Amino acid sequence: MATAPITKPASVRAAANMTDYDTLCAGFSWDDAQALIDGLSDGRMNIAHEAVDRHVASGHGEQLALRWISKSGSQQDFTYAALQTETNRFANMLRSQGLQKGDRVYALLGRVPELYIAALGTLKAGCTFCPLFSAFGPEPIRSRMEIGGANALITTARLYKRKVKALRPDLPDLRKVFVIDEAAEDTLPLTDLMADASEEFTTEAMNPEDTALLHFTSGTTGKPKGVVHVHQAVVAHNWTGRIALDLRAGDTYWCTADPGWVTGTSYGIVAPLTNRVSMIVDEAEFDVARWYDILEGEGVNVWYTAPTAIRMLMKAGTEALQGRDFPALRFMASVGEPLNPEAVIWGNTAFGQPFHDNWWQTETGGIMIANYAAMDVKPGSMGRPLPGIEAGIVEMDPEGDSLRALTEPQAMGELALRPGWPSMMRGYLHEQARYDKCFRDGWYLTGDLAMRDADGYFWFVGRADDLIKSAGHLIGPFEVESALMEHEAVAEVGVIGIPDETAGELVKAYVALKPGYEPDEDLRLDLLGHARKRLGPAVAPKEIAFRKNLPKTRSGKIMRRLLKARELGLPEGDISTLESDET
Numbered sequence: 173m174a175t176a177p178i179t180k181p182a183s184v185r186a187a188a189n190m191t192d193y194d195t196l197c198a199g200f201s202w203d204d205a206q207a208l209i210d211g212l213s214d215g216r217m218n219i220a221h222e223a224v225d226r227h228v229a230s231g232h233g234e235q236l237a238l239r240w241i242s243k244s245g246s247q248q249d250f251t252y253a254a255l256q257t258e259t260n261r262f263a264n265m266l267r268s269q270g271l272q273k274g275d276r277v278y279a280l281l282g283r284v285p286e287l288y289i290a291a292l293g294t295l296k297a298g299c300t301f302c303p304l305f306s307a308f309g310p311e312p313i314r315s316r317m318e319i320g321g322a323n324a325l326i327t328t329a330r331l332y333k334r335k336v337k338a339l340r341p342d343l344p345d346l347r348k349v350f351v352i353d354e355a356a357e358d359t360l361p362l363t364d365l366m367a368d369a370s371e372e373f374t375t376e377a378m379n380p381e382d383t384a385l386l387h388f389t390s391g392t393t394g395k396p397k398g399v400v401h402v403h404q405a406v407v408a409h410n411w412t413g414r415i416a417l418d419l420r421a422g423d424t425y426w427c428t429a430d431p432g433w434v435t436g437t438s439y440g441i442v443a444p445l446t447n448r449v450s451m452i453v454d455e456a457e458f459d460v461a462r463w464y465d466i467l468e469g470e471g472v473n474v475w476y477t478a479p480t481a482i483r484m485l486m487k488a489g490t491e492a493l494q495g496r497d498f499p500a501l502r503f504m505a506s507v508g509e510p511l512n513p514e515a516v517i518w519g520n521t522a523f524g525q526p527f528h529d530n531w532w533q534t535e536t537g538g539i540m541i542a543n544y545a546a547m548d549v550k551p552g553s554m555g556r557p558l559p560g561i562e563a564g565i566v567e568m569d570p571e572g573d574s575l576r577a578l579t580e581p582q583a584m585g586e587l588a589l590r591p592g593w594p595s596m597m598r599g600y601l602h603e604q605a606r607y608d609k610c611f612r613d614g615w616y617l618t619g620d621l622a623m624r625d626a627d628g629y630f631w632f633v634g635r636a637d638d639l640i641k642s643a644g645h646l647i648g649p650f651e652v653e654s655a656l657m658e659h660e661a662v663a664e665v666g667v668i669g670i671p672d673e674t675a676g677e678l679v680k681a682y683v684a685l686k687p688g689y690e691p692d693e694d695l696r697l698d699l700l701g702h703a704r705k706r707l708g709p710a711v712a713p714k715e716i717a718f719r720k721n722l723p724k725t726r727s728g729k730i731m732r733r734l735l736k737a738r739e740l741g742l743p744e745g746d747i748s749t750l751e752s753d754e755t
């Protein structure tokens with residue numbers, strides 16, 4: 173917090189979408205944001221109408237909506253008119269295959285055009301869209317498809333064969349699987365079906381409270397949570413894209429997130445398209461030279477990325493930037509994990525402007541706290557709440573049974589938000605009690621610890637629970653523990669996140685073995701391989717350590733907190749409930 177703020181030149185302040193934060197906050201109502209979207213007759217709406225159809229209707233059909241860059245570097249462009257045609261075809265294709273309003277359409281795809289067409293076409297048809305990260309292994313896929321009751325899946329022949337085919341008996345609701353390439357006897361050819369489908373489709377006029385998107389997020393215990401978002405969320409997506417990312421119609425915008433995670437949908441599809449930008453989609457994984465080529469060659473104006481990627485760019489050093497120039501780059505933002513002050517400052521040196529950190533989570537649907545274009549940036553801070561968002565720092569009142577807001581500067585507590593913004597989740601699917609637990613005394617509790625300084629800037633302190641953030645992906649220790657428990661040698665397992673310079677945290681598992689098994693290197697590799705196969709590389713542990721016993725409470729719960737304190741050499745805290753502990 174000691175680092176000096178990075179001030180913004182007057183020209184940058186004057187040109188920003190939001191020039192005066194305090195004035196806008198004071199006079200703001202969500203009706204103002206609602207007025208920025210089109211809506212459909214009789215108070216109905218559809219996210220896809222706001223993202224695509226209305227721009228074609230207002231004469232911008234020829235503007236580039238999406239430029240796809242394939243792994244090999246070839247490009248495919250879609251104007252807003254082309255996106256309209258393709259999404260109409262997709263919606264018609266769903267209808268012809270018997271999928272109706274309210275059905276759940278899943279996608280398990282890399283960043284290919286079909287993913288974006290499927291997302292918007294699904295919404296047009298009034299179905300719920302649920303993206304799955306393509307690097308998930310079969311286990312996370314099964315649980316998410318089961319919980320959501322997937323009715324259709326869009327994927328590739330290879331992903332289907334490797335990860336889904338064997339699960340089909342467990343997924344009785346799954347009526348259709350469409351593949352974007354070669355279909356087999358139990359899958360359908362998407363391209364052929366779309367070629368036969370009409371280009372005309374009347375976008376379903378949805379009730380604003382109808383479900384639009386289903387995103388899964390991890391819990392510390394139990395299964396992943398299906399987070400329900402409704403069409404009304406588009407009001408917040410559009411508004412936050414404009415205010416927190418400074419998006420302007422006609423901008424070239426690049427969000428590096430995968431739509432398998434919420435950022436890649438809210439800010440990789442909905443916010444940019446509703447703000448009528450031209451977005452870049454890169455199919456390939458992170459690569460320093462490739463990323464700089466895209467930023468420079470495509471003339472990116474607004475770039476939204478993540479701390480792990482920024483740290484990897486920093487590692488590559490300034491040599492990688494030599495001879496490059498980014499005159500078009502107007503705004504750079506970051507989300508998903510804590511962004512270290514050094515990374516913010518490095519951005520300022522390397523690109524002539526800081527990275528603007530912002531904070532939100534799957535449940536909030538959109539950005540809640542941000543560093544804005546017109547605001548001075550305090551390196552290491554997440555910024556200030558959006559106009560329309562009230563954020564507080566709360567703790568349980570030691571005297572009573574209620575929350576109290578901590579108003580004194582620098583007080584540390586749980587980050588809480590006053591519910592009521594349009595993109596707030598409407599529930600955890602089938603889990604009312606788990607949802608209800610998020611709310612107390614008029615606050616939504618985020619599960620993050622934070623503090624606020626005297627200028628109203630918020631600072632992330634850590635998670636209040638055991639969830640792990642690795643390379644921007646939120647990982648539930650329970651899901652990892654469950655997969656390892658399936659292994660015949662495992663008696664007990666506890667999973668924690670350990671600090672890592674690049675990825676923020678790495679998943680580490682502590683394993684106690686059943687009698688008759690030896691904790692040797694072969695078994696360690698076998699366990700790592702088993703977890704990777706079941707969970708996929710993004711979720712599986714990177715390290716495994718053997719223990720004779722794991723620290724447990726008297727009720728038998730493994731004390732991850734204690735495992736972590738020991739790993740990091742921190743004080744063990746209250747261990748009065750500790751039962752067995754022979755390590």
Ligand code: AMP
Nearest residue numbers: 507508509510530531532533534632646
């Ligand atoms: P997810 O729901 O996967 O988007 O993860 C949300 C969680 O990521 C938050 O509750 C935080 O723990 C973490 N997170 C998101 N943005 C930030 C940020 N700017 N700084 C620190 N942590 C963040």
